[in-house]
Amino acid sequence: MTPSEKTATMAHATRVPWLTLRRKEAFEAWLFVSPTLIGFIIFFLGPLIAVGLYSLTEWNLLSQESTFVGVENFRDALTVNPDFWLVVRNSALFALGLVPMNMALALTLALALSRPFFGVVFFRTIFFAPVITSAVAWAIVWKFLLQGEAGAVNQLLASIGIDGPNWLREPDWAMFAVIVTRVIKMVGLNMILYIAALQAIPRDYEQAAQLEGASRWQIFHMVIWPLLAPTTLIIMVITTIGSFKVFDHIYLMTGGGPENGTLVLAYYIYQQGFEFFNVGYASALAIIMFVIVLALTIVQLILRQKGSG
Amino acid sequence: MFRTKITAAALLGASFLVSPAVAQELRFTVWTGNDAHLSMLNSIGDSFKASHPDVTVTFETIPAGDYIQKLTFQLAGGTPPDLGWMFENSMPTFVKAGVLDELTPTLAATDGYDLEDFSKPAMALWSKDDAVYGVPFSTSPFMMFFNKDMFDAAGLEDPLTLADKGEWDMAKFREVSAALAAANEGKWGFEFKDGQGYDSRIMHAIMPPIRVYGGNAFAGGECGFEKPEAVAAVTQLHEMIFKDGSIVPPGEQGDFFSGSSAMTINQISRASKMPDAGFNWGIAPLPTGPAGASPVIGQAGLVVFSKSKNPELAKEFIAHMTNAENVAVMAQFFPPARKSVLDSEAFTNANALIPAAQMANVKAAISDGQVLPSHERTPQIEAAMKPRFDALWKADANVEEALKAVCAAIQSEL
Numbered sequence: 001m002t003p004s005e006k007t008a009t010m011a012h013a014t015r016v017p018w019l020t021l022r023r024k025e026a027f028e029a030w031l032f033v034s035p036t037l038i039g040f041i042i043f044f045l046g047p048l049i050a051v052g053l054y055s056l057t058e059w060n061l062l063s064q065e066s067t068f069v070g071v072e073n074f075r076d077a078l079t080v081n082p083d084f085w086l087v088v089r090n091s092a093l094f095a096l097g098l099v100p101m102n103m104a105l106a107l108t109l110a111l112a113l114s115r116p117f118f119g120v121v122f123f124r125t126i127f128f129a130p131v132i133t134s135a136v137a138w139a140i141v142w143k144f145l146l147q148g149e150a151g152a153v154n155q156l157l158a159s160i161g162i163d164g165p166n167w168l169r170e171p172d173w174a175m176f177a178v179i180v181t182r183v184i185k186m187v188g189l190n191m192i193l194y195i196a197a198l199q200a201i202p203r204d205y206e207q208a209a210q211l212e213g214a215s216r217w218q219i220f221h222m223v224i225w226p227l228l229a230p231t232t233l234i235i236m237v238i239t240t241i242g243s244f245k246v247f248d249h250i251y252l253m254t255g256g257g258p259e260n261g262t263l264v265l266a267y268y269i270y271q272q273g274f275e276f277f278n279v280g281y282a283s284a285l286a287i288i289m290f291v292i293v294l295a296l297t298i299v300q301l302i303l304r305q306k307g308s309g
Numbered sequence: 310m311f312r313t314k315i316t317a318a319a320l321l322g323a324s325f326l327v328s329p330a331v332a333q334e335l336r337f338t339v340w341t342g343n344d345a346h347l348s349m350l351n352s353i354g355d356s357f358k359a360s361h362p363d364v365t366v367t368f369e370t371i372p373a374g375d376y377i378q379k380l381t382f383q384l385a386g387g388t389p390p391d392l393g394w395m396f397e398n399s400m401p402t403f404v405k406a407g408v409l410d411e412l413t414p415t416l417a418a419t420d421g422y423d424l425e426d427f428s429k430p431a432m433a434l435w436s437k438d439d440a441v442y443g444v445p446f447s448t449s450p451f452m453m454f455f456n457k458d459m460f461d462a463a464g465l466e467d468p469l470t471l472a473d474k475g476e477w478d479m480a481k482f483r484e485v486s487a488a489l490a491a492a493n494e495g496k497w498g499f500e501f502k503d504g505q506g507y508d509s510r511i512m513h514a515i516m517p518p519i520r521v522y523g524g525n526a527f528a529g530g531e532c533g534f535e536k537p538e539a540v541a542a543v544t545q546l547h548e549m550i551f552k553d554g555s556i557v558p559p560g561e562q563g564d565f566f567s568g569s570s571a572m573t574i575n576q577i578s579r580a581s582k583m584p585d586a587g588f589n590w591g592i593a594p595l596p597t598g599p600a601g602a603s604p605v606i607g608q609a610g611l612v613v614f615s616k617s618k619n620p621e622l623a624k625e626f627i628a629h630m631t632n633a634e635n636v637a638v639m640a641q642f643f644p645p646a647r648k649s650v651l652d653s654e655a656f657t658n659a660n661a662l663i664p665a666a667q668m669a670n671v672k673a674a675i676s677d678g679q680v681l682p683s684h685e686r687t688p689q690i691e692a693a694m695k696p697r698f699d700a701l702w703k704a705d706a707n708v709e710e711a712l713k714a715v716c717a718a719i720q721s722e723l
Contacts, residue, residue, distance in 0.1 A: 061385050063406035148560035150495075169507075169560040169702070255508060258699035274378050275688045 048290075054283035061277040073284035083260070083268070084285075088292075090175070091265040095243040097179040102239050103232070105187045110194030111220075124195070128188035135185070139252035142181045143168065171261025174254050178262055182249050186242070190235050197231035198224070233304045237297050244293050265289050335366045335623055338380060338393035340373040346642055353638065357629050366626060384408055384616060391617040392627060395443055397608040397680055398687045400434055404442050405685040410613040413441045415624035422628055423649075431646035434680050435610050443610035444631045447643035449576040450674030451502070451517065451605045453596070457589040459571040460485075463492040468572070468593035469667070479521060479545060482596040486555035489571040497563045498555035500570035507559045507702050511694065512681050517574065517605050518542035521598025526682040527690075530723045532716035535709070542598070543701070544708045551704040559702045576607055577644065577671055580662045592663060594670050606678035608646070644675055651675060686722045693718040 030037075055073055059066040077084045113124050130138065145152045146167040154164035167177040201224060209219045247266040250256060256263035256271070269289065273282030337354075341347065347368060354366030369390065371379045377399050383389050395403065403409050416424050424441070435443035453468050460467040465485050471477040486498030501507070506514030516526060524538030533539055550556045557563035557570055565573035566582050574595065583590050595604060611630065613623040629635065636647045640659045645651050657668045684690055697718050701711035 060406065062381050062402065062408060064385060144562070147562060148558060150561050166560040169699075255695075257508075257695060259696040271692060274381075275692065277381065 051283045051286055054280055055287050057280040058278075059280040061273070061279045063277075066280070069280070073281050074288070076281070077284055077288060083263070086260060087263050087265050087268045090261070090263055091244055093175060094179060094246060094262075094264055095240055097175070098182055098243045098246075099236065099239050101179065102183045102187055102190060103235060105183060106190030106235070107194050107228075109187065109191040110198055113191070114195045114198040124191075127191055130185045131188040133185070135248040136252060138181070138185055139249055142177075143253050146177055146181075168254055169258050171257075171259045174258055174262050178249055178253055181253070182246065185249075186239075190239065193231055193235055194228070197228050201227050229304070233300060237300055240296055240300070241293050244289060244296075265292075332363045332365065333361075333619060333622060335364060335392065335619060335626055336390040337366055337368050337626075338371055338376075338383075338390040339368050340371060340376045340394060342370045342372070349638065349642065353630055353635050356635070357626055360629070361622070361625070364622060364626075384614060387616075389614045389616040391619055391623040392611060392613045394446070395610050395612045397434055397610070398683050400443060400610065400612075401683050401685045402687060403612070404437055408615050409442045410615050410617070410620050410624065411440045411442060412444065412613065412624050412627060413439075415621070416441060416444070416628055419625070419628040419632075422632060426633065426647045426649050428646065428648055428676075430679065431608070434608060434683060443612040444627055445608045445610045445646045446631060446636075446639060447607075447609040448646040448675050448678075449578060449607050449644045450671055450678050451513070451574050451576060451595065451607065452592040452671065452674065453572055453594065454565060454575055454579065454583075454590060454592055455572045456565070456568065456570075457591055459489055459493060459496075459568075459588075461589075463489055465489065467591060468596075469591050472593050472670070477593065477596050479518060479542075479596050479598045483545060483549055483553065483555070486549060486572065487553040490553065490555040493571070496568075497557045497570045498553075498572060499549070500557045500563050500565045500573040502574050504557065504562055504564060507698070508695075511691070511698050513574065513605075515539075515543055515546065516681055517595050517603070518546060518598065520603035520605065520679070521596065521600055523598070523600030527684070527719070527723050528682070532720055532723060534712045535716045538600070540709050540712055543712060547701070547706070547708050550702070577660065577663060578642065580660065583662060592667050592670070594674060602677070604674035604678035606675060606680055608680055609643075644671065646675070684723070690719050690722045693722055 056068060056070055057066050058069045058073070109127055113120055113127075146154075148154065148166040148169065151164075151167070153167065157164040165173045168174050205223050205227070206219055209223050214222070244264075245266050246264060247270060250262055250264055250267045251270070254262040256267050265285065266289070269282050269285045272278045272285060337350075339346075339350065347370070350368050351366075354368065357364060357366060376394075377396065380390070380393065416422050427445070431445055431448055432441065435441060435445060455468050457467055465488055466474075468477050468482075468485075471481055471485075482499075489498035490496065501514040502510045512526070519525065519533075519539045519542040522538045522542035524536050524542060525533040526539075527533055534543075546556065550558050563569040565571075565575075566579075566586050568586070568588055577592065580592070594602065597603075611627050613620055613627060617623050631647075633647060633649055636645045636650045637653070637655060639645070640650055640656050645656065650656055651672055657665045657672065660668060663671070694715055697711060697715040700706060700714065701708065
């Protein structure tokens with residue numbers, strides 16, 4: 001072996017293989033996350049980017065005519081279209097009505113049902129059952145119950161001397177009725193989250209507070225409520241997002257009426273996109289809704305951080 | 310041996326040359342899922358094989374509520390059907406969008422087709438500037454269905470008897486509705502079509518009265534709702550709902566077919582529900598008004614989509630499906646627009662549930678009827694109208710002001 005050959009052989013022997021342990025682990029990690037990642041790209045990121053591009057066009061879904069209009073759709077929605085601000089107001093009202101009502105009821109139920117007692121599973125099941133009930137069946141049944149004079153709700157009210165309104169035909173009452181029926185349907189989910197959080201709080205804290213002479217209200221207010229804060233934040237975020245995305249209840253119970261009193265953002269987007277075929281405009285509205293929900297979520301996170309700081 | 314191989318190769322080659330044409334399929338979208346309807350449609354599809362042995366027609370059901378949306382997705386998504394049914398109120402939008410093929414040359418070139426057999430009013434909605442884009446397969450008039458038992462129990466003459474005597478007008482309609490509501494506590498004299506008169510069937514609820522009062526909805530870019538004739542007609546309905554309590558009010562359900570209302574307006578296809586209703590019934594013409602009679606018809610048509618893979622074949626199938634012979638076959642379910650079929654005795658006896666005398670009224674309504682107003686921007690117009698009509702259907706509403714608000718809301722769309 002000549003000296004030059006010897007040198008070459010040594011260099012070959014000391015070369016680091018391409019597939020190092022680090023690379024191998026990274027490759028395996030990518031392999032593990034790839035099913036979710038591919039799904040995320042195809043079903044979320046891709047459509048999100050597409051909606052962003054569509055929002056810059058005037059695109060008729062039926063005729064397939066598309067024209068680039070820049071930010072004209074956003075300008076029209078924010079400064080010209082009077083219905084847009086009505087719709088935003090309705091969505092805000094819906095969220096303002098639904099989120100506190102849902103959370104308060106969920107927490108009350110969770111406090112009542114977090115401790116074991118005879119029949120607790122039955123009651124938890126009863127309150128959770130609407131969550132897994134078909135939204136269509138739920139809305140149709142409530143529409144029937146909320147009829148004017150002949151409806152079961154008004155018949156019940158009449159039996160105790162109350163003259164109930166024509167729930168789904170008067171704008172303010174229609175919004176109230178849709179919020180309440182939505183709360184009853186979805187409260188079980190938040191109740192379960194609160195029950196899980198309550199059961200995770202060590203009993204020692206409560207017992208220590210009792211030994212210090214704290215009242216039941218003080219125990220809740222000063223011990224349990226602060227410990228529930230992370231769960232409360234999560235529930236508030238998902239309930240707020242859900243309230244801005246509400247569509248099925250509105251579509252089935254009121255169709256956005258009466259007098260546009262329940263015309264909320266998600267339904268308005270549907271109307272523009274799939275009834276009027278204005279996909280570009282509907283996409284711009286969807287982007288606006290995305291920004292609103294994102295902003296609300298960030299505000300909630302900041303408030304939470306400030307609160308804990 | 311070599312000669313044998315040559316002969317075999319030649320025969321094989323010849324067999325390719327004379328082999329039948331490649332099989333073709335026509336995809337045809339419909340909104341009916343009714344077995345009897347589909348069976349009839351399939352038989353018409355099979356009969357097309359006599360002239361086109363390699364063509365198979367596949368009927369694909371899309372529920373009516375989702376029909377236009379799903380059809381639009383298929384057209385936009387590059388998987389269009391070749392041909393399909395089309396709602397009357399969607400037709401102008403589809404024609405404007407340029408997604409339908411013209412049928413005139415194919416229909417004109419088809420032996421014995423006779424396009425003139427369709428009356429001009431029947432074809433008005435399906436043509437634009439003398440070009441035919443669709444052929445109506447169903448031209449069904451709106452008739453007054455009545456619960457004869459409730460009329461008899463209240464000691465009232467039914468609408469059919471009144472119509473025969475020439476006394477069935479809007480005033481009589483109001484009078485008997487009020488009497489029926491008074492005689493049946495918790496029930497009503499009249500229900501709007503399918504109980505949807507305040508929601509998706511606003512036009513079905515108000516247009517028959519408006520027309521017999523001499524008014525219209527919109528024409529030539531002008532709104533007619535605020536004209537005195539329309540105001541008078543809607544005022545009558547408003548008073549029947551809120552003063553007389555004789556029409557099922559908003560927010561209540563008073564289903565005619567389960568006996569909660571004595572009358573309703575609907576098309577004769579709904580007669581199929583009557584054997585299960587459990588009461589004696591009949592159908593009569595719509596009441597006349599100050600402007601006389603003005604029957605209303607509802608149509609559905611056949612169209613070929615421009616993006617079809619086989620547009621010429623699809624047009625030939627429409628010509629086949631709407632020839633006189635097949636229109637007569639379809640008349641058992643779908644009232645025809647062809648005059649020759651309409652005038653035949655077979656049509657008068659076509660519906661097993663409706664006596665020939667009452668079918669004569671159906672025939673007259675088809676001959677003289679007008680479709681509901683349509684527009685290229687119908688979805689936008691209806692969406693703009695809806696909240697203003699919501700404000701109208703209140704006990705304390707000022708009808709004239711509310712109708713002015715309707716016109717103000719839709720004028721920009723007209």
